[in-house]
Amino acid sequence: VISKRGWLQSESASAKATLEQISTLLKASKKLHTQRLGLLLSSAMIEEIASNRSTALELSMEFHCKVRFSFQNKCLVTLFGLLAGLLQSEVEGGGATKNNGQLLAPLLQVMLQILSFPFCSSTD
Numbered sequence: 001v002i003s004k005r006g007w008l009q010s011e012s013a014s015a016k017a018t019l020e021q022i023s024t025l026l027k028a029s030k031k032l033h034t035q036r037l038g039l040l041l042s043s044a045m046i047e048e049i050a051s052n053r054s055t056a057l058e059l060s061m062e063f064h065c066k067v068r069f070s071f072q073n074k075c076l077v078t079l080f081g082l083l084a085g086l087l088q089s090e091v092e093g094g095g096a097t098k099n100n101g102q103l104l105a106p107l108l109q110v111m112l113q114i115l116s117f118p119f120c121s122s123t124d
Helices: 002-026 032-050 061-074 076-092 104-115
Strands: none
Touching: 002 032, 002 061, 002 076, 032 061, 032 076, 032 104, 061 076, 076 104
């Protein structure tokens, strides 16, 4: 919610910082718990921004729609690419076997969240 509240003040900086943070976590190839943290952060951001419900911070629905439109245009494709790359390296590099597939289920779940994201137009 805190990231969402400040998102529109500097969209490009917010998108870049979010993607850099998630990318750093996901690319920690030898640290399963760090990669899982990246997946949890990704999932939480997607869930919060995709939500149609109002928050306790009393942000307007117009604000929610603007943030969603910005996030879908500035982050989702890049994030999906990061996740697809991680999936490929897990499968091809044998990581799925080494760590008993502990990363595959949450990874696929976040990818599914992106594929089922409620995309909107700028006028929604």
